[in-house]
Amino acid sequence: MSYRALYRKYRPLTFEEVAGQTQIVQTLKNALKENKIAHAYLFAGPRGTGKTTMARLLAKALNCQNGFGHQCNKCESCIAINEGTHPDVIEIDAASNRGIDDIRDLISKIKYSPVLGKYKVYIIDEVHMMTTEAFNALLKTLEEPPANVVFILATTEPYKLMPTILSRVQRYDFDKVSDENILEKVKDILVKENVAFEEDALKEIISLADGGVRDTLSMVDQAIVYSDMNITMSSVEELFALTSKDDKLKLLLAIQNEDVAKLNVLLDGFVSRGVDIRRLTSDLLLMLKDLLIYKITKNADLIHYIRKEDCEKLLFKTKEINGFIDVLINLTNQFKTVNNPRSLFEISLLKMVSLSQQEQVEIVKPIVSVNKEPTKAVETSNTGLNIINNVDFSSTKEIVDDGHKIEFTNEDILNIMVQANKEHKNKLNQNKSVLDRLLTIPNVGKYVQVLKSSDAAIVSLNAIIYVSRFSDNVNKINLKENQIIFSKIHQAMLGHQVTIIALSFDKYQEMINKFKNLSQLSKLPAPHKIEIDTKLVQEESSTQKLAEELLK
Ligand SMILES: Nc1ncnc2c1ncn2[C@@H]1O[C@H](COP(=O)(O)OP(=O)(O)O)[C@@H](O)[C@H]1O
Ligand SMILES: [Mg+2]
Ligand SMILES: [Zn+2]
Secondary structure (H helix, E strand, O other): OOOOOHHHHOOOOOHHHOOOOHHHHHHHHHHHHOOOOOOEEEEEOOOOOOHHHHHHHHHHHHHOOOOOOOOOOOOHHHHHHHHOOOOOEEEEEOOOOOOHHHHHHHHHHHOOOOOOOOOEEEEEEOHHHOOHHHHHHHHHHHHOOOOOEEEEEEEOOHHHOOHHHHOOOEEEEOOOOOHHHHHHHHHHHHHHOOOEEOHHHHHHHHHHHOOOHHHHHHHHHHHHHHOOOEEOHHHHHHHOOOOOHHHHHHHHHHHHOOOHHHHHHHHHHHHHOOOOHHHHHHHHHHHHHHHHHHHHHOOHHHOOOOOHHHHHHOOOOHHHHHHHHHHHHHHHHHHOOOOOOHHHHHHHHHHHHHHHHHOOOEEEOOOOOOOOOHHHHEEEOOOOHHHHHHOOOOOOOOOOOOOOEOOOOHHHHHHHHHHOOHHHHHHHHHOOHHHHHHOOOOOOHHHHHHHHOOEEEEEOOOEEEEEEOOHHHHHHHOEHHHHHHHHHHHHHHHOOOOEEEEEEHHHHHHHHHHHHHHHHOOOOOOOOOOOOOOOOOHHHHHHHHHHHHHHO
């Protein structure tokens, strides 16, 4: 016995056997019941979702000898339609019979009454492929269709049809069939075929087919042969060059461990197995989406693509996962423009590694008193974007160049200088990239610009002295009105608040000399709490407001 492809063998023989498309089935059944038959139908939708099947079912229902609307599959008419030999049901594939002659031929016969049944049914597949002349000939017929003729036009590309056609047909839009509906169908078929299977393996195939039943069944056919009547996950992965969930988990773990060498080994393995990088990317996105859901909800019922145990192994923070998702969505968009996605994919993985590194930069925890050992306060925490997101810049207004000056003495400056240390300065420099990100925030950018054109000369844990050759910068930094926002910017960089003051270059030189002299004399002040008042008191701000009002 010759082998028949599953999708042919299991073409639905009744409306009830159709998977999904429930609204279409219901509407057609109702129309048949009420005998409201249109002259022309358009079945539009993705391939392998049941358009041709539905067209044949409708043809059977119109002509069944065991009752109008039935599909008995036993009468002469039904059997002939199932076998493709019915004299009144004519299927034309516009993709191959495109010529005007074919349509003329068809039209010339249209006036003859049906031979066997009640209706002549013309099923024109891929109707958008017809030549313009053929189209126009068809259009004439659609304008004045003979009685007892039903046209069923099918297309995967309805937007290519002329409005003159669209306006003359009753249109039905076929959806992709849901994975659940397909799964049910496939399991049914495999039981009938005596094929063993792992349900996850079927799900994997179904997800590859993206809502197409025919594609699913074709792949199942291949899997039956490849896996010798037992469809397992590993056979499906091998056959379709898929990455397993374990592979993808390994990839994410390598990112977590910043193990670039391992990433390369994994990637080489994928490429040599012919893995589809685009698909791998979309799989990773699904996995990260689930991971994010799990991190937020801790509810394992809400995740499908990744196991709970695996979620526990991945220690990324939600912000990092968000960052990864951004990178991969970006990558997906870039895929459209390249032939070989491998190097783009590689770059994106490296980006993900560096994103997770950024999240782990050490920062100094704010401490109130300088007498505490600062090293004890060092801990791993979030900086960068994370902090930017946590700092509220919403109260920010335009930068002010006139207002209340922060007052500080030489003693205050020396106190900061004795507490200055390289470690703090390095930390600030490491997080300079935060400034570039803040540069684009409205109203914040101007403050950032001031800092970028000044030099953070002296950096202690709780205070930073900026030096600038521009008096305008010095002035802006030293205004109480601007202190809140400068402080917030530093919070974004360092994770805690600091006092910010500025010196002109000359003043700075003067203080450096003073510091040196005192140092030689061992007369530097002992470090003590920095008590520079940077707060704008309510009265001051209201007096200022009053002054502004009066000056208007
Ligand atoms: N909705 C569906 N329900 C059940 N089987 C389907 C469905 N859609 C497609 N199939 C299967 O795929 C095969 C091809 O379907 P077909 O109706 O020719 O798709 P289309 O015309 O939309 O490309 C059918 O023989 C059947 O086995
Ligand atoms: Mg078809
Ligand atoms: Zn019948």
